[in-house]
Structure formats: C-alpha cells, structure tokens
Amino acid sequence: MAEGAAESGKLTLEGLRQRLVEFAAARRWEPYHTPKNLAAALSVEAGELLEIFQWLTPEQAGAVMSDPERAHRVRDEVADVLAYLVQFCTVVGVDPLEALAAKIDRNEQRFPAPDAASDVNPDVG
Amino acid sequence: MAEGAAESGKLTLEGLRQRLVEFAAARRWEPYHTPKNLAAALSVEAGELLEIFQWLTPEQAGAVMSDPERAHRVRDEVADVLAYLVQFCTVVGVDPLEALAAKIDRNEQRFPAPDAASDVNPDVG
Amino acid sequence: MAEGAAESGKLTLEGLRQRLVEFAAARRWEPYHTPKNLAAALSVEAGELLEIFQWLTPEQAGAVMSDPERAHRVRDEVADVLAYLVQFCTVVGVDPLEALAAKIDRNEQRFPAPDAASDVNPDVG
Amino acid sequence: MAEGAAESGKLTLEGLRQRLVEFAAARRWEPYHTPKNLAAALSVEAGELLEIFQWLTPEQAGAVMSDPERAHRVRDEVADVLAYLVQFCTVVGVDPLEALAAKIDRNEQRFPAPDAASDVNPDVG
Numbered sequence: 001m002a003e004g005a006a007e008s009g010k011l012t013l014e015g016l017r018q019r020l021v022e023f024a025a026a027r028r029w030e031p032y033h034t035p036k037n038l039a040a041a042l043s044v045e046a047g048e049l050l051e052i053f054q055w056l057t058p059e060q061a062g063a064v065m066s067d068p069e070r071a072h073r074v075r076d077e078v079a080d081v082l083a084y085l086v087q088f089c090t091v092v093g094v095d096p097l098e099a100l101a102a103k104i105d106r107n108e109q110r111f112p113a114p115d116a117a118s119d120v121n122p123d124v125g
Numbered sequence: 126m127a128e129g130a131a132e133s134g135k136l137t138l139e140g141l142r143q144r145l146v147e148f149a150a151a152r153r154w155e156p157y158h159t160p161k162n163l164a165a166a167l168s169v170e171a172g173e174l175l176e177i178f179q180w181l182t183p184e185q186a187g188a189v190m191s192d193p194e195r196a197h198r199v200r201d202e203v204a205d206v207l208a209y210l211v212q213f214c215t216v217v218g219v220d221p222l223e224a225l226a227a228k229i230d231r232n233e234q235r236f237p238a239p240d241a242a243s244d245v246n247p248d249v250g
Numbered sequence: 251m252a253e254g255a256a257e258s259g260k261l262t263l264e265g266l267r268q269r270l271v272e273f274a275a276a277r278r279w280e281p282y283h284t285p286k287n288l289a290a291a292l293s294v295e296a297g298e299l300l301e302i303f304q305w306l307t308p309e310q311a312g313a314v315m316s317d318p319e320r321a322h323r324v325r326d327e328v329a330d331v332l333a334y335l336v337q338f339c340t341v342v343g344v345d346p347l348e349a350l351a352a353k354i355d356r357n358e359q360r361f362p363a364p365d366a367a368s369d370v371n372p373d374v375g
Numbered sequence: 376m377a378e379g380a381a382e383s384g385k386l387t388l389e390g391l392r393q394r395l396v397e398f399a400a401a402r403r404w405e406p407y408h409t410p411k412n413l414a415a416a417l418s419v420e421a422g423e424l425l426e427i428f429q430w431l432t433p434e435q436a437g438a439v440m441s442d443p444e445r446a447h448r449v450r451d452e453v454a455d456v457l458a459y460l461v462q463f464c465t466v467v468g469v470d471p472l473e474a475l476a477a478k479i480d481r482n483e484q485r486f487p488a489p490d491a492a493s494d495v496n497p498d499v500g
Contacts, residue, residue: 011222013138019229026238032430036178036186039171040429042206043293046164046171047422049213053161054415055407058308061161065217075219078210079228081167082221085206088174092190094200096207097136103204104144113151157305165304165415168422172297179290180282183433261472263388269479276488286428286436289421292456296414296421299463303411311411315467325469329478331417331460332471335453338424342440344450346457347386353454354394363401 013097017086024087038088045084049077138222142211149212160217167209174202263347267336274337285342292334299327388472392461399462410467417459424452 024030052073053061065071089096149155177198178186190196214221274280302323303311315321339346399405427448428436440446464471 011226013222016222016225016229019226023229023232023238027236034183034186035189036181036183037429039175039178040290040293040425043168043171043175043290043297044422044426044429046168046206047293047419050164050168050415051419053164054412054419056161058159058161061159064160065219074217075224076228078214078219078221079224081171081206081210082225083228085203085210086225089203092199094190094203096203097138097141099200099204100141100207100211101136101144103201103208104141104148107148111152162304165300165418168415168418169297169301169304172294172418175290176294179287179294261476263472266472266475266479269476273479273482273488277486284433284436285439286431286433289425289428293418293421293425296418296456300414300418303414306411308409308411311409314410315469324467325474326478328460328464328469328471329474331421331456332475333478335456335460336475339453342449344440344453346453347388347391349450349454350391350457350461351386351394353451353458354391354398357398361402 013086016082017090020083020087021090033087033091035088035092038084038091042081042084042088045077045080049074049081052077138211141207142215145208145212146215158212158216160213163209163213163216167206167213170202170205170209174199174206177202263336266332267340270333270337271340283337283341285338288334288338288341292331292338295327295330295334299324299331302327388461391457392465395458395462396465408462408466410463413459413463413466417456417463420452420455420459424449424456427452 024033052064052070056064064074085096088094089099149158177189177195181189189199210221213219214224274283302314302320306314314324335346338344339349399408427439427445431439439449460471463469464474
C-alpha cells in the first residue's frame with residue numbers, strides 16, 4: 001500500500017503528515033522545524049502562491065490552470081503551503097482538521113446564513 | 126453523522142471542504158472567492174499566524190500552546206489558513222492532497238536521505 | 251523645528267529613522283528588534299495592508315481612499331510597513347535609499363526602456 | 376546632478392519616487408500598478424526578505440550581512456519592498472513620510488515612555 005494512503009487507497013492528510021515527519025527525520029531537519037520558523041516558512045510560501053497572481057487581471061487569474069507552467073507552479077506552492085501547515089501543526093500539537101471543524105462551527109454562529117447576504121462582509125477570518 | 130466526518134467518524138479534508146463550499150454558497154460569497162482573492166486571503170491569514178510569534182524568543186515560541194489565549198489564536202489562524210487553502214484549491218480545481226503527495230515524491234528525489242545531513246539546506250520549498 | 255524634519259521644514263526618512271530609534275530605546279524594545287523579528291513584523295504588516303484590498307474589485311480598490319475609514323487604515327499600515335523597514339535597515343546597517351537607487355540602476359540595465367513594452371513582464375522584483 | 380538626489384547630493388525618497396514613476400511610465404507598466412496589485416507585490420517581496428531569515432538562528436540572523444551573498448539579497452529585497460511601498464503610495468496619493476510621522480505621534484500617546492518598560496508588548500503596529 002502506498003504511503004500517505006488510507007486502506008481504501010485514498011490519500012489522507014494523516015498519511016501525508018507521517019510521510020513529512022519521516023522525511024524531515026531522515027534528513028535531520030527537525031532542529032530547524034521550530035514553531036516560529038515553520039510559521040515564517042508558511043507565510044513565505046503563501047507569498048509565493050500569491051506571486052503567481054499579483055499582476056494578473058481577475059480574468060487571467062481565473063484561467064490560471066489553463067497555462068501549464070502556471071498550473072505546475074500553483075500545485076507546487078499549494079503543496080508547500082500545506083506541507084508547512086501540517087509540519088507546524090505537528091510541532092505545536094494541533095489537529096488542523098479539528099481546528100477547521102471548530103472554526104466552521106463558530107462561523108456558522110457568527111454569520112447566520114441569511115436569505116439575502118449580498119452586503120455581508122465575506123471575511124470568515 | 127456529523128458533517129465533515131467520514132463514515133468511521135473521523136474528520137476528513139474532503140468533508141470539511143464540502144462544509145466550506147456550502148457555507149460560502151449559503152451566504153452568496155462565491156463572487157468574492159476568486160483565485161486571486163483567495164490567494165491574497167491565504168497570505169494574509171498566514172501573516173496573522175506569524176504575528177503570534179513575531180516577538181517571541183525560540184523558547185517562548187516553543188511553549189506557545191501552554192498559554193491558553195495564544196493557543197486559541199494558533200488554532201484559529203491554522204483553521205483560517207486551511208480554510209482559504211481548501212477554498213483556493215476548490216476554485217482552481219487542485220486536489221491539495223495529491224499536490225502534496227507529488228511534491229513529497231519530487232523532494233525525495235531532490236534531497237536523497239543522507240547518512241549525515243546536518244549541513245543540508247532544510248528548505249523543501 | 252519639528253522632529254523628523256530637515257532644515258527646510260520637510261520630513262526626511264533619516265529624521266523619522268532617528269525618531270524610531272529613540273522611540274524604541276526609550277521603551278527598551280531594542281532586544282525585540284532583531285533582524286529576524288523585524289523581517290517577520292514587516293511581512294505581517296504588509297499582509298495587514300493587503301487585507302484591506304483582499305475582497306475588493308479592482309474598481310473598489312482604486313477608490314479606496316474615498317472611504318475615510320479605509321483611507322485611515324491604509325495610511326496606518328503604510329506607516330507600519332515603513333517603520334519596520336526602516337528599523338530593519340537600521341539593525342542590519344543598510345541604507346534603504348542607497349539600496350533602492352542601486353536596484354533602479356540594475357533594473358534600467360535589466361529592462362531597457364522599449365519603444366513598445368506592452369508584453370514585458372512587469373515584475374521589477 | 377544624479378537622479379534621485381537632493382541639491383546637497385544626498386538621495387531623497389522623493390527623488391527615488393520620481394525615478395520609479397518614470398521607470399514604470401517608460402515601460403508602460405502603469406496599467407499593472409493598481410493599488411491591489413501593488414499591495415500584493417509589496418507583501419510578496421516582504422515574504423522574500425523574510426525567506427532569507429526563515430531557517431536562521433537568532434545568532435545567524437544577527438550576522439546576516441557578514442555573508443556577501445546574503446547581504447546582497449537583503450539589500451535587493453529591501454529595495455523591492457521600498458519600491459513597491461513608494462509606488463503603492465503614489466497610486467493611492469499617500470505621503471509615506473507624513474503617514475509615518477503621524478503614526479509615531481500616535482504611538483507616543485499610546486505607549487508613553489516608561490521608566491521601566493521591559494514588560495511592555497513591543498508591538499507598535
């Protein structure tokens with residue numbers, strides 16, 4: 001069975017997390033993987049994802065995946081952001097799926113689904 | 126069965142993704158959720174996570190979760206980063222787990238596990 | 251003569267830099283102002299400036315200063331970014347004006363002014 | 376007299392601002408230089424500056440300018456951040472020096488200089 005895959009053959013975040021832990025351990029990178037460094041690295045990679053879009057019009061940005069070179073960069077930066085997020089969560093002991101489920105619960109209270117929500121500030125942050 | 130949970134009762138990224146899609150649709154926020162806006166929002170939230178650590182020493186940063194208020198902020202910002210990453214991936218049609226699995230595969234080629242890797246640049250980006 | 255002003259009465263970056271140095275010294279904040287912390291803080295504040303724009307259409311973003319509350323936030327975040335940039339430069343011993351002048355010189359070589367430059371990648375970074 | 380220099384021969388932010396305006400105009404890059412795009416670019420460049428420091432210990436970060444290659448990257452990223460900040464300010468009509476002077480004034484009210492300030496939160500943001 002492939003690493004990172006659940007018994008059903010599907011990839012899971014937990015399976016990938018374990019691969020990342022083993023990857024860093026085999027290369028002795030754990031000393032670098034402090035919470036502060038990983039939070040910085042996550043922010044840097046999120047900036048690299050944004051860089052792909054910084055000069056694009058909304059229309060060009062909407063078609064970003066139709067350009068093979070840009071599409072590859074997008075997948076690559078998505079992977080980096082997710083990798084550092086998972087590694088950050090590992091070192092601070094947070095389950096990212098539980099954190100997100102709890103946040104959605106809170107946001108459902110904070111932003112009740114309206115009949116007409118067109119004026120609502122879309123910030124879920 | 127709780128939303129966002131697989132049949133086994135465990136949370137899955139796909140289950141949470143569906144909750145986020147329904148959440149945004151119910152509030153009519155999709156027009157705001159362009160690839161460029163979501164990439165910007167992801168970067169902003171990653172900055173908010175980093176903000177927690179910006180003045181902390183490595184020691185203080187390592188103990189961040191022992192402070193209840195900071196621990197709550199960490200979970201909250203982790204959730205925001207993951208939410209925007211998942212929403213970004215939805216609108217551009219990228220599977221973040223596949224993207225990460227492919228990146229780990231590439232990094233295993235690019236950074237072969239050494240016997241002694243202490244001098245290796247730890248950047249997996 | 252007001253602090254931060256040259257003899258002509260105009261504000262100068264050097265005058266403001268001196269005010270920032272004195273401000274931090276009077277509050278004993280120098281120990282926090284390491285290069286790494288200031289680079290992180292600069293990135294965080296740049297994210298806060300971007301946050302103002304993240305959900306705006308290009309048209310709304312172009313009119314940002316006609317909304318008094320947003321205009322105040324813009325000025326406030328510009329000030330924070332410039333403050334941390336100047337403080338960062340102080341602790342690493344870089345003159346930001348010299349660095350920018352040298353970069354413009356390099357970019358004039360790298361991107362010769364064309365007769366028709368419409369296809370040129372606009373990234374000066 | 377060199378461009379970007381005041382009569383005294385010293386570089387000024389206003390002189391460099393004018394060079395940046397002319398540089399963009401000669402290359403017809405103004406259409407890309409919207410407030411939203413420039414705020415994104417500023418954030419991206421601040422991330423690139425942070426990237427230099429992300430894996431460094433505080434000690435290594437403190438000695439960053441003694442490594443010629445890193446020192447060059449630092450000056451280059453400082454220039455990029457300042458360039459985009461100045462260009463952003465130009466398109467939204469903000470004077471960055473006035474904004475910073477006003478912010479320092481506010482912070483002097485908000486954080487009175489104490490006799491002993493060692494426990495004060497150092498965030499001036």
